[in-house]
Amino acid sequence: MGLQKINQYLRSVELCRSKVPSFSQYPFCLQAVSSLTTLEFHPKVTFIVGENGTGKSTILEAIAAAYGFNPEGGTINFNFSTRSTHSELHDYIKLVKGVWRAEDGFFLRAESFYNLASNIDDLDEGGLGARLVDSYGGTSLHEQSHGEAFLSVFINRFGGSGLYILDEPEAALSPMRQLTMLSRLHQLVQDNSQFIIATHSPIIMSYPDSVIYELKNGYTEVAYKDTEHYQIMKRFINNSDKMLDLLMEE
Template sequence: MRQNKQGLYLRSVTLRREAVPSFDRYPFNLKAIQGLDTLELHPKVTYIVGENGMGKSTLMEAIAIGLGFNPEGGTINFNFSTEATHSELHQYLKLTRSAKKPRDGFFFRAESYYNLASNIDAMDRDSLSAPRIIDSYGGKSLHQQSHGESFFATFLYRFSGNGLYIMDEPEAALSPFRQMAMLSRINELVGQNSQFIISTHSPILMAYPDAILYNLTSNGIERSALEETDHYILMKQFINNRERMLYELFMDEDK
């Protein structure tokens, strides 16, 4: 896992194993965390994927907090909190940065995006100064748009380039068409000196060609290709053999 040494802004993430109090308690008892040594990050896109419960969001959250982002998402300047549920993992990570510093940054977290949108509205109501925060998200309240539209407004307007963007399940509210548009937006921002770390279940979003993909499994962390992931394999099997897979699924339910 040490092939790339030229991460654009963040080069690597290392678990300080010697400092971990116990690998028998959460979050250190997660197999992926137990197997974590050093993850070298791609200067363009690094994917962290895996089945539910493998620790993807826990790891993404810890990286973001270690970089100074709010646990519930947003920019470095966001400090709201609805409920402190983040783990202590960030205290045991060593983040190796390059000499080059990003001019922009954002922690996009799908599960707490509603809280982020509410906080933006509240700050704009309480502020007498201009411009409004929402102006950098397209000018329209994120709550006055569909879930997918508000997600994409952040990607389109708030992500301004020359940035480090950490994204946890950004596909949650996006149609397949919007996911492909998101890939195009990622490529555009990469061309503007941006680096992405993305956790996703979407084979579409995993398809960026110049990337590293880490698969979190019950055996630890494995470097994988898109075509080797369960997400891709199962989706391909379902599309190509829908009737057969439905038959097998329903037969299992009847047993």
């Protein structure tokens, strides 16, 4: 994997700890930040998983912003801002890039997807040049269900040879659609793409050619079947009646 690792678009992220004003203040108090020294990315797919509140979205947002993406999502050409709620963490991290520059890229986040869809419509209403929505399947993302719109971006806009940062992409997708996404992800990986993904989905994190970092007392590299998400889902499916009885005990 040596040469491939040199050629990947992002090799690692480092927290410039000496610049941090205080690890007791936000966002530096979040586990994803306070435990970060250097995190190496897989040349194909890197998963960051963990409980709510650990800071997965915050660290992904900082990586995306440091690379040049709009904090609310989109490509590096988007510059809309509906509300400035992103942290300044991107000023405190250092990205180590590979030899080659990505030809394509996208920051897809569930939290602000509505704002992204609105901006695409607003830009097209301006009537300047080709319709932007044609790159997203030809139909306004607002005229589709949330899940259809999410998948439409993934299928139509992601073109390969790109860096794609995804924050909880499963939020809008049914289990079947997550399988569709997994298939498309593999196609894009085969087409020289690199993914960094924060997810809670045992389906999505099952992609085999990847590394999984679980946030639990810091970043720990874990095997897929050793993740807490997989273990809990497996126990529930195999013993759903018993677990429901325990959960609903008075």
